[in-house]
Amino acid sequence: MIVLPETLAAREVPGFIYKGLRPEEAFVSILRHEMTHALLEHMTEDSPISAAAHEYLAFAFQIEAMTNDERAAFLETNGTRPAKSLDTFNMVIYRFVPGRFASAVWLHYSAPENGCRFARDVIEGRVILGTPLHFP
Numbered sequence: 001m002i003v004l005p006e007t008l009a010a011r012e013v014p015g016f017i018y019k020g021l022r023p024e025e026a027f028v029s030i031l032r033h034e035m036t037h038a039l040l041e042h043m044t045e046d047s048p049i050s051a052a053a054h055e056y057l058a059f060a061f062q063i064e065a066m067t068n069d070e071r072a073a074f075l076e077t078n079g080t081r082p083a084k085s086l087d088t089f090n091m092v093i094y095r096f097v098p099g100r101f102a103s104a105v106w107l108h109y110s111a112p113e114n115g116c117r118f119a120r121d122v123i124e125g126r127v128i129l130g131t132p133l134h135f136p
């Protein structure tokens with residue numbers, strides 16, 4: 001389901017993680033998140049990654065594509081508490097506090113030692129986040 005910017009503008013949703021962004025900015029940002037999921041589905045169809053890995057990567061690339069002002073507003077809304085460990089990136093945290101999950105993703109992904117190298121490790125299965133979809 002796609003929610004258009006005018007609909008986003010009319011919504012007052014408690015805990016809406018994009019409330020610091022204008023409706024058009026939130027719309028484009030959400031679209032980038034969903035496009036990342038679609039690309040990941042295609043890229044990992046022979047070796048699927050976990051739901052938590054999907055969300056980590058979708059938020060990492062979504063937030064990376066934000067302007068500096070959008071990213072600052074997003075982090076102001078959702079906090080800047082870093083993950084204590086990779087265990088933070090699981091579907092329970094994602095479902096209960098998606099904004100904190102997202103901001104923790106950004107703080108982790110944007111660290112110099114992570115970024116694209118870490119994303120590649122997740123996509124290629126060298127790092128597993130959350131519960132794996134398949135057990136050996």
Ligand SMILES: [Zn+2]
Nearest residue numbers: 033037055058
């Ligand atoms: Zn997602």
